[in-house]
Amino acid sequence: MEQILPHLDSVFSIDCVLFGFDGKELKILLIERNEEPFKDWWALPGNIVGPDESLDQSASRILYELTGLRGIYMEQYYAFGDPHRHPQGRVITLAYYALIRLGGDKELRPVSNYAKQANWLPISDLPKLAFDHQKIYDKGLEKIKRRIKHQPIAFELLPEKFTLTQLQHVYELVLGKKLDKRNFRKKITSFGVLKELDEKQKGVSYRAATLYRFDKRKYAKLFGKEISF
Amino acid sequence: MEQILPHLDSVFSIDCVLFGFDGKELKILLIERNEEPFKDWWALPGNIVGPDESLDQSASRILYELTGLRGIYMEQYYAFGDPHRHPQGRVITLAYYALIRLGGDKELRPVSNYAKQANWLPISDLPKLAFDHQKIYDKGLEKIKRRIKHQPIAFELLPEKFTLTQLQHVYELVLGKKLDKRNFRKKITSFGVLKELDEKQKGVSYRAATLYRFDKRKYAKLFGKEISF
């Protein structure tokens, strides 16, 4: 904010907690570093913010480079700026989370040189993370726990057409607790943002469930009214 | 996150929305700039983050320099990083809000050179703000609106001993709507975090109300259980 901007040896980066759901588990995308510091450690994907990039753009770019995906729901949630969080200098990092529906195995692209590999790992069994990335992850999970109670973000983790059981499963994974089936259905349908389709689940070896779709239009109309779980 | 940190011409700053409550109105502290760009405009107080300062420290310092106050509740809530938000270069700013009980007029110190004056202005009648500070303020207000519903932050705006009417007043100002007196009292006391004192309000020309105190101990015990307004 000073008139003449002092030149400080400072860098900002973005680190992303990419949450993915494959129908069974909640996972995050981690990369195995190929460079010091923390060579061979697992870390959150991140990068330096380019000089003409907005923060959101930068986050989208990181995601795109690793997964080839665009148009994914991302949200900035905190800045981590401990002076010593990076051993090689002052790096303030802005944390983003993303919510991604995983289907097949096409959500990974060849990694760039600073990583040996990238992998979706289940959050129930994460390795030790480089830098302060555990803290960043923890806060990210906390954020989506809070947010899923009030905003329709669960749908971002599901395919466009989904069953109520799948939806419930997402809530249970994120909130970390079991929910009652009947009560869940009563509540989620009472919001009036689900459109029941004339279509059934396919490829299951038991009674197929009805498919639903999230109705963005109806949701937009609700604006102002809080959803609450 | 790269091994060799590239040297980018980048700066991070902190901007603060200091909310103050004087018993009547909700105000924020603004400074009138004395330098280009935006000379003579009102702006949120802010500063560059020092090289060895943590973000929280930096925010506390800004607050201290303007008000002489320490130990104030502050919270980082968003990073604003549009490449063109600052006309003189890339400045990513981290926004903090603070909640301050105003009493008397001692919450202002002589301003430093980059400001002509600093002043507490009621949020009901704010001037045009420099840079993207209107956006920063808007998001800050939105954040405390959300937070006051779930966390005991209203007490930060009140003196240690307060009446239930004063507390209700704070909620009404932050939420921007009237609340029912009986329902408010029922709810706020049901949380069990208020300690009723053996003491009455003083200096009023009508029936004095009972004073209460926020009981941090009891609140700590509630941990996990969500308060909800």
Add this chain to the structure above:
DNA sequence: ATTACTTAGTGTAAAAATTACACACTATAT
């Protein structure tokens, strides 16, 4: 001491939301 004024403090009934809980149905696979 009377009166006028101003805010404090209190209860209830109706409506709405939440919780706890179990079984019959349907599609598939063998």
Add this chain to the structure above:
DNA sequence: ATATAGTGTGTAATTTTTACACTAAGTAAT
């Protein structure tokens, strides 16, 4: 035809939320 696995549904009890109005207490002015 039978076994299997998940779908889909209702109700009663409890809790929470909402709407609503008057008396009590203290101060100030006369």
